[in-house]
Amino acid sequence: MDLKQLKYFVTVAEQGTISAAAKKLYMSQPPLSTQMKLIEQELGCQLFERGQKHIRLTESGKLLYERAQTMIKMESVMRQDLAACARAEKDTVRIGVVSSVICTRAGEWISEFLAENSGVRFEIFESDTYSLIEKLRADIVHAVLVRTPFPENEFAVHSIAEEQMIAVCRRGGFSGEVSIQELSEKPLIVYRRWESIIREEFARVGYEPHCMCVCDDARTAVNLAERTAGISLVPASAAGLIHPELAEPITITDCSITSAIVLVHKKNAYFPESVKRFTEYLKRI
Numbered sequence: 001m002d003l004k005q006l007k008y009f010v011t012v013a014e015q016g017t018i019s020a021a022a023k024k025l026y027m028s029q030p031p032l033s034t035q036m037k038l039i040e041q042e043l044g045c046q047l048f049e050r051g052q053k054h055i056r057l058t059e060s061g062k063l064l065y066e067r068a069q070t071m072i073k074m075e076s077v078m079r080q081d082l083a084a085c086a087r088a089e090k091d092t093v094r095i096g097v098v099s100s101v102i103c104t105r106a107g108e109w110i111s112e113f114l115a116e117n118s119g120v121r122f123e124i125f126e127s128d129t130y131s132l133i134e135k136l137r138a139d140i141v142h143a144v145l146v147r148t149p150f151p152e153n154e155f156a157v158h159s160i161a162e163e164q165m166i167a168v169c170r171r172g173g174f175s176g177e178v179s180i181q182e183l184s185e186k187p188l189i190v191y192r193r194w195e196s197i198i199r200e201e202f203a204r205v206g207y208e209p210h211c212m213c214v215c216d217d218a219r220t221a222v223n224l225a226e227r228t229a230g231i232s233l234v235p236a237s238a239a240g241l242i243h244p245e246l247a248e249p250i251t252i253t254d255c256s257i258t259s260a261i262v263l264v265h266k267k268n269a270y271f272p273e274s275v276k277r278f279t280e281y282l283k284r285i
Helices: 003-015 018-024 029-043 059-087 105-116 129-137 192-204 218-226 236-241 273-284
Strands: 048-050 055-057 092-098 121-127 143-147 155-170 187-191 210-215 231-235 247-252 258-266
Touching: 003 018, 003 029, 003 059, 018 029, 055 059, 092 129, 092 273, 105 121, 105 273, 121 129, 129 143, 129 258, 143 273, 155 218, 155 236, 155 273, 187 192, 187 218, 192 210, 210 218, 218 231, 218 236, 218 247, 231 236, 258 273
Parallel strands: 092 121, 092 143, 187 210, 187 231
Antiparallel strands: 048 055, 143 258, 155 231, 155 247, 155 258
16 A cells, blocks of 8 residues: 555545546546555455445544545655755744644744744644644644643753633633632633643642533633633633633632643754744744
């Protein structure tokens, strides 16, 4: 199985029929059907459930589709890097950024950098921390801006900013600040990967949180708080996501949880000139 076959497979999966995929690939249907059967034989599993009008992926097919997309993107990235290196046009920064950072702090940093560095192009990949780390491992991005905590040992990590945890609630819910004891009596909206940390922090002062909703995105947490579904616990910079007519940020007086925004890249990674300039700019912030 080679990349050409994987591209055929991805096209079939996305088009939903062999005939539509063949048309998109400018080839006849029988050879494409043969290629799909050869892939299934080589892998020893069924990849499609074939219906009268459409085909759909089996669980094995869904897994191959996800991995094939990554491999095809890696090939594309490799070609871009080699072409840019050969032409000495090293002007693209591929950066992964978690949503709560790109909507607030990172947007400012990228805008300021672009104002001082004409001709630089950004490709921004937005996802959660762990998905972005996987993209970094696969060399889809040069570096990522994520939040701690996450396993750091295999990477070069540079702290950019550190923030306290805040509460977000409807306007007038509290008078500017709140204690963990008061929060323990309210329904809370928390980040999935911080849930255990928040529970430990509440237990430290003798209380248990009522985690009514667990989510992966600061925008979701803030939006739910604005809709009075509960009180969200988010990093301080997420206050920039709040619509002030609906909700407000509240200081948590006795919370010791902090979250650092960090720049992460592979150790001894090759960086084009534009990436070098951007990472150095971030380290000076």
